[in-house]
Amino acid sequence: MKDILAEIKQRASALNKTVVLPEGEDKRVVEAAANTVKEGVAKIVLLGNLDEIKSANPEVCLDGVTVIDPVTYAKTGEYAEMLFTLRQGKINKKTGAPEYATVEDAKNYILKDYTMYGALMLKAGDVDGMVSGACHSTANTLRPGLQVIKTAPGEKMVSAYFLMIAPPCGNKYCEDGCYIYADSGLVQNPTSEELAYIALSSAKSAEQVANITPRIAFISHSTKGSAKHADVTKVTDAVKLFHEIAPQYNADGELQFDAAIVPDVAKSKAPGSTVAGHANVMIFPDLDAGNSNYKNTERLGGFMAIGPICQGLAKPINDLSRGCHTEDIVAAVAITVLQTL
Numbered sequence: 001m002k003d004i005l006a007e008i009k010q011r012a013s014a015l016n017k018t019v020v021l022p023e024g025e026d027k028r029v030v031e032a033a034a035n036t037v038k039e040g041v042a043k044i045v046l047l048g049n050l051d052e053i054k055s056a057n058p059e060v061c062l063d064g065v066t067v068i069d070p071v072t073y074a075k076t077g078e079y080a081e082m083l084f085t086l087r088q089g090k091i092n093k094k095t096g097a098p099e100y101a102t103v104e105d106a107k108n109y110i111l112k113d114y115t116m117y118g119a120l121m122l123k124a125g126d127v128d129g130m131v132s133g134a135c136h137s138t139a140n141t142l143r144p145g146l147q148v149i150k151t152a153p154g155e156k157m158v159s160a161y162f163l164m165i166a167p168p169c170g171n172k173y174c175e176d177g178c179y180i181y182a183d184s185g186l187v188q189n190p191t192s193e194e195l196a197y198i199a200l201s202s203a204k205s206a207e208q209v210a211n212i213t214p215r216i217a218f219i220s221h222s223t224k225g226s227a228k229h230a231d232v233t234k235v236t237d238a239v240k241l242f243h244e245i246a247p248q249y250n251a252d253g254e255l256q257f258d259a260a261i262v263p264d265v266a267k268s269k270a271p272g273s274t275v276a277g278h279a280n281v282m283i284f285p286d287l288d289a290g291n292s293n294y295k296n297t298e299r300l301g302g303f304m305a306i307g308p309i310c311q312g313l314a315k316p317i318n319d320l321s322r323g324c325h326t327e328d329i330v331a332a333v334a335i336t337v338l339q340t341l
Ligand SMILES: CC(C)(COP(=O)(O)OP(=O)(O)OC[C@H]1O[C@@H](n2cnc3c(N)ncnc32)[C@H](O)[C@@H]1OP(=O)(O)O)[C@@H](O)C(=O)NCCC(=O)NCCS
Pocket: 090, 093, 138, 139, 140, 142, 143, 146, 147, 151, 156, 157, 158, 159, 184, 185, 186, 187, 188, 291, 308
């Protein structure tokens, strides 16, 4: 069975990109910074105070890691001005006041929120990607990207997927050694149109990151009309639209999860489908389904879950689960590098 993660890291190494890790206060992040550089996966900028990082992690060798302290860094003023300009006219939803009334306000903010600081470094072109979220919520990690990096030209929206890697012993249904599950991390309750665009981004991610040919299943509690409900219609409308906007991809739905991955079930429930029984990209009808399914597959199926990985952003930013391990962070960095292509 091929080692998908090793392959991803190898492809990332060849690109020689720089990724910022803003959470220098987290031990796992500091270890991941060192390991990423040691393995040659990417160059790393770690945010935080060098003396504090060293005294909290005396056993970690930071040779080759660039540590930047936002408090003293020469470009902090420039980043504050950039944030002020980019967000001018935007109102803080909680207070009803402008997000940043002055450049000084913006500066004070980025000195408290290093994820925003890292997003501004990315916007400025000083790094090629960012990975954060080891000690911050998904919402707080993704919001800076949505606010300052924005959707890529030609993309409709940003969404998030998990790369689910089969356990080393393999999985009898998982033909390619991995699945893409979307949206499992960002878009709460997508419309049919949004589902179609999430599927399109996921198909591109399957090719770009997982290096697999996508076979896309739109998941539902119904297979080919077995149930009638507005929730099912939402999915079938998405499938129709997807075929119009992306006829080059092999996609089918609505399919129940078993019909999507089990060839025998597919034969009886969705005869003639070229996706059913062999799907490798799962498009879930909403975030409850997408998020619960990835956790299910991870915990009960023994898959490794990497993500949420953002797709559709103009430059790559990726989130981490707060329960992540050091090696998950290195994997997220490698994926972030591939998204620069
Ligand atoms: C990511 C998330 C925080 C954004 O919502 P929010 O904080 O309320 O942000 P807003 O709706 O104010 O949007 C902020 C900006 O992002 C943009 N945005 C939000 N969702 C977007 C999307 N899917 N694609 C592109 N842009 C988006 C908005 O247009 C807005 O831009 P603006 O401020 O320049 O006008 C929200 O979608 C969320 O909480 N998702 C679920 C995350 C989660 O809990 N996942 C489960 C754990 S993995």
